[in-house]
Amino acid sequence: xxxxxxxxxxxxxxxxxxxxxxxxxxxxxxxxxxxxxxxxxxxxxxxxxxxxxxxxxxxxxxxxxxxxxxxxxxxxxxxxxxxxxxxxxxxxxxxxxxxxxxxxxxxxxxxxxxxxxxxxxxxxxxxxxxxxxxxxxxxxxxxxxxxxxxxxxxxxxxxxxxxxxxxxxxxxxxxxxxxxxxxxxxxxxxxxxxxxxxxxxxxxxxxxxxxxxxxxxxxxxxxxxxxxxxxxxxxxxxxxxxxxxxxxxxxxxxxxxxxxxxxxx
Ligand SMILES: Nc1ncnc2c1ncn2[C@@H]1O[C@H](COP(=O)(O)OP(=O)(O)O)[C@@H](O)[C@H]1O
Ligand SMILES: [Mg+2]
Numbered sequence: 001x002x003x004x005x006x007x008x009x010x011x012x013x014x015x016x017x018x019x020x021x022x023x024x025x026x027x028x029x030x031x032x033x034x035x036x037x038x039x040x041x042x043x044x045x046x047x048x049x050x051x052x053x054x055x056x057x058x059x060x061x062x063x064x065x066x067x068x069x070x071x072x073x074x075x076x077x078x079x080x081x082x083x084x085x086x087x088x089x090x091x092x093x094x095x096x097x098x099x100x101x102x103x104x105x106x107x108x109x110x111x112x113x114x115x116x117x118x119x120x121x122x123x124x125x126x127x128x129x130x131x132x133x134x135x136x137x138x139x140x141x142x143x144x145x146x147x148x149x150x151x152x153x154x155x156x157x158x159x160x161x162x163x164x165x166x167x168x169x170x171x172x173x174x175x176x177x178x179x180x181x182x183x184x185x186x187x188x189x190x191x192x193x194x195x196x197x198x199x200x201x202x203x204x205x206x207x208x209x210x211x212x213x214x215x216x217x218x219x220x221x222x223x224x225x226x227x228x229x230x231x232x233x234x235x236x237x238x239x240x241x242x243x244x245x246x247x248x249x250x251x252x253x254x255x256x257x258x259x260x261x262x263x264x265x
Contacts, residue, residue: 010151012122051215
């Protein structure tokens, strides 16, 4: 049975595309076949984050128009077995695709891949509706900010109305120092508001931005950095492993305590 998971958020810029790219790599590394679908028509960038932009020949639009076969449009990632991308068209007309067409495409992918991860556009309009149409699960990405959490809450309601029952939360860009200083919501705050199960917390980390700019998701790295480990842990939790959550706050605590000790001695 294939798992069709839409990565969504409501608000833009919270890390949906970053999470989709990295999680795709991490799940494929566990030996699963993964198809990543860029459902952000018009503002696609999953291809860029994966460093596959020069290899895009066809997109979902050509497949739907019957101008190429689905497997011709899939871009295989040479760095990782079992990982492919179905690029979105760079079309200005976001209404170029219908819900039924999206469903058809994704159902076809689900026949061949263990996981279909769908990167959703921001907002709750047509593009979002298309992205969630075929999904049976969702990963809600939010940053610990009021506006992002409110939008996420709205989206959770829409997903539930759609019959999507398995909804898990990813808190992205956590800054432990700010939480400690009471300047940022904690993971617990976010989880209390959204009341959905937490599947991962990714710290705010410059290496995420650097790797995205290079087209080389962190999850590829042999020696995983902290954000890379948190992503890998999400992949393993999706697979059903019980992986304890890293205490990102404690790590920060240690640093603070170390500095305090330095000043004391
Ligand atoms: N954990 C993180 N730490 C630092 N920067 C991040 C992190 N996650 C995402 N970003 C940055 O945030 C910006 C928006 O991310 P993106 O994945 O494009 O969001 P979305 O797809 O939700 O619009 C990008 O510049 C990305 O590099
Ligand atoms: Mg995006």
